[in-house]
Amino acid sequence: MFKTSTFLIKISNSEYWPMWVLYVPVFIQHFWLSLKAKSLFFFLKTNPGIDGFILSDSKFKTLQLVPDDYLPKTISVPKDSVYDDISRKLKNKEISYPIVLKPDIGYRGLLVSKIDDEAELRLRLEKLPIDYIIQEYVDYPVEIGVFYYRFPNSKKGVIPSVTLKDFLSLTGDGKKTFQQLVYNNPRAYLQKEKLSRTFENEWDKVVPQGKVLLLEAIGNHNRGTKFLNGNHLIDSQLVKVFDDLCAAMPEFYYGRFDIRTRSVEDLRQGKRFKILEVNGVGAEPTHIYDPGYKLTDGWKDMLHIWKVTYKIAMQNKEKGEVFPKYAEAKRRWNLYRDYKRVAF
Template structure:
């Protein structure tokens, strides 16, 4: 009951379909103006479906200059188990590493892999193609929303979200499970954590000992999102714009970055792109617990307007709204992928 009340009184946990009810009407308005619901396809011309549905992380990484993201290896779901080890050796990706679906869905099936046995277990369960990726050595993580109109020479940052990972701090007497239960945000993840850590949750951490139980900043996996949009500076904008200008056909979306320090980030050093998302990107700074649902609706509306206007300008340059594949077929594929991922 305690967790139910917590979810009910914190809109950030409300179902996606509920939160987006007003946005559906705005989407319909823009669809009528564009005369197609698929106007998002023209937003980022080099991304499949503009980066809205069924987009491959491998293909998106291929658009980003190599120096901006960690070593990454694609693994087909049907390859033999021994071939996985061979791919890992050839790629020179070191353990521990991150495994994640090539076509992802809000952080599902993203997992830290510590040993070869962990990797073999992941592969045996994976009914989807996935990526192996070097574990990024920086502790801090943020999401930066970037917008550039096709007729502009410079882009802008429209929002920044900070991410606090699911970390517990020991007191010398409480088990990790007891520490998790002290925070409703963490306790909501307890069932998943029990599957992953099993008996380890009975361990007692030393006083002030910290344990990062989910080493990536995903809201659905217990991370707390904090609005850092006030930290937008000309220096940071220049760094992000310079990078994004090197990503062919990218105009609208959110990139998740890990970095060493804010000072280094503003200098353009010691940071790495975790992921780059296109037309489906949310301005995730809205999920800061201090923000109301009305603030969220305002920000969502603002960013959908950016996407529509960018799509319009690209369409005027000859970019089609609808690609050669049928849009509804793409949607059905996406729904099937959802079923596979959630059963992982």
């Protein structure tokens, strides 16, 4: 019953609890920091180079801050685009299938999809009510999230969080059907409705012994990916890689890089990795979603990170940045609210 009860799976694992549980202490802290900053919206100046609200950064515009050597080939797809224009952009950028289609302003992996051919892309484009981006599919085997921040008055930064991503997969035993394997895996069971559609032809077939099936190619927690605490990988060598990278990103001081690389060692050497996304002030230190990580430790990490946003914003203010007034903050929030209504 435990394995096939969505409620029991979620209630017994804090990684699945509602977001507000994680953020209650942060909300309280935020009001205290706002009094000190004399602004509710100080966080909007943590990264002056990014224009958005907490979760409304344009992925395409933010990626433009990143040096080209670390970027996958990417194009912008405005909501009114016609297929011929998109096809031309793909050809000019030399982007071939498979590709990844994702909302330009996303939310926890929703509406992100791996597209394998032109027919599938045409079908998906018929349903796009918002701006999207298309990226080449980076097939490096390791996906990792690195949270980095640097105070504007310092040349060296800090990495407080590294997350290794374990993609949702199943291994056959030569006896159970695909469906039975899903029902025996609580993480896969939470994705059963989507998996039953995606793997319709395999659903009732026995999976051969030792055969590993990758169930999800998108490394997002909401899609079944297990987030693992990789903070043991943090050292001066890894910090230097991101010091050098972020020094080339104008007015960027704080955020999480979602990366694909050939190996962790390659990343530590600053080679053979691609940055899929840069998440700004709304980013989380995702190691806290490790199934074995204590909620109380997650609260401590979130409180620390949000205090860092305050300190960075205050240093930027000393350098001449002006905290947004209510009208400007409301404008940014309304844009995101309206976008989310259409998108999700």
